[in-house]
Amino acid sequence: DIQMTQSPSSLSASVGDRVTITCQASQDISNYLNWYQQKPGKAPKLLIYDASNLETGVPSRFSGSGSGTDFTFTISSLQPEDIATYYCQQYDNLPPTFGQGTKVEIK
Amino acid sequence: EVQLVQSGAEVKKPGESLKISCKGSGYSFTSYWIGWVRQMPGKGLEWMGIIYPGDSDTRYSPSFQGQVTISADKSISTAYLQWSSLKASDTAMYYCARHPIGLDAFDIWGQGTMVTVSS
Numbered sequence: 001d002i003q004m005t006q007s008p009s010s011l012s013a014s015v016g017d018r019v020t021i022t023c024q025a026s027q028d029i030s031n032y033l034n035w036y037q038q039k040p041g042k043a044p045k046l047l048i049y050d051a052s053n054l055e056t057g058v059p060s061r062f063s064g065s066g067s068g069t070d071f072t073f074t075i076s077s078l079q080p081e082d083i084a085t086y087y088c089q090q091y092d093n094l095p096p097t098f099g100q101g102t103k104v105e106i107k
Numbered sequence: 108e109v110q111l112v113q114s115g116a117e118v119k120k121p122g123e124s125l126k127i128s129c130k131g132s133g134y135s136f137t138s139y140w141i142g143w144v145r146q147m148p149g150k151g152l153e154w155m156g157i158i159y160p161g162d163s164d165t166r167y168s169p170s171f172q173g174q175v176t177i178s179a180d181k182s183i184s185t186a187y188l189q190w191s192s193l194k195a196s197d198t199a200m201y202y203c204a205r206h207p208i209g210l211d212a213f214d215i216w217g218q219g220t221m222v223t224v225s226s
Contacts, residue, residue, distance in 0.1 A: 001169075034212040036152075043202055043216035044144075044152065055214065087152055091211035095168035098152040 002026050002090050006099035012107045019075040021102045023088035028068050032092035035064055035073045038101075039084045047086075048073065080106060109133040111141075111203050111217035118223045119193050126189035127220045129203030136184035137161040140206035142213060143177060143188045147199045157206060158186060193224045 003026035013019050023033065035048040046055045048064035051071060061076040075082055083106060088099040114128040129141060142157040156167040160179040167177070179186040186203055201220050204213035 032211055036213075038152075043219055044204075044213075045216070046212050046214050049210060049212040089152075089154075089212070094166060095170070096154045096211075098154070101151045 001095060002029060002093050002097050004088055004090055004097050004099040006086075006088055006102050008102060009100065010103040010105065012105045013078050014107045015078055015080060017078045019078050019082075019104060021073045021086055021088075021104075023066075023071040023073070023099050025069045025071075025090055025092075029090045029092035031067045032090055033064070033066065033071050034089045034091060035062075036087045036089065036098075037082075037084045038087065044087065075104075078104070078106070109205075109215055111205060111215055113201075113203060113217040113220045116221040116223070118225070120226055121193055121195055121224055123193050123224075124189070124191050125193055125222065126187050127201060127222065129186045129188075129217050131184045131186070131205070134205075137181050139208065141179065141186040142204050142206050143175075143186075144202045144204060144213070145171075145199045146202065146219075155188070155201075160184075160186065193222075195224050195226075197222060198224050 005024045031051040033051045036044040038044040047058050052064045063074050065072050085101045085103045087101050112130050137160050140157045140159050143155040145153045155171045156177045158165045158177045158179050160181045176189045203217040205215040
């Protein structure tokens with residue numbers, strides 16, 4: 001299985017801050033990388049697919065970049081409603097695997 | 108509205124069998140894959156497997172192959188996840204999610220079914 005390593009595991013930032021999460025794949029996955037947001041007690045929600053494409057209806061403060069093995073997810077201006085755990089997921093090889101998650105909190 | 112509605116929470120004893128469901132509505136159920144994802148308490152997401160209700164083509168993660176069975180009844184737009192003999196380690200939240208052809212991602216998720224296995 002392809003291993004996905006996210007960092008950091010958690011972070012605390014102020015409203016309005018720029019937040020960056022990285023995801024590293026154990027092998028080249030091209031751009032087959034998705035980002036999901038999971039709010040406490042809720043199902044995950046797709047935010048970014050194919051590394052950089054914003055899912056319909058997702059605010060433009062969310063963005064993604066990268067290819068190969070190294071990927072970045074950014075919230076350009078953190079909002080209170082962005083409190084959640086964020087997961088990357090590779091879809092290059094079966095089984096698709098998720099990163100361990102990054103918990104984002106407000107400072 | 109496109110949605111997946113899952114069956115309610117279950118409390119079972121070790122060794123018992125269980126089948127949970129995921130009903131799709133608002134879209135052509137037979138034209139999208141449906142996957143299952145496990146989330147153990149306080150832990151991350153694990154991809155279990157996926158089924159194409161149109162022809163019942165099913166793929167499993169090696170970690171879950173032989174441990175669960177994924178099926179679907181296209182006549183009632185419902186996918187299933189079942190266990191023949193539950194273990195305490197099956198205690199988790201289980202999500203179903205829709206996987207469009209041509210989009211390698213889960214775009215619509217069910218609300219989750221909590222399964223608790225305890226003696």
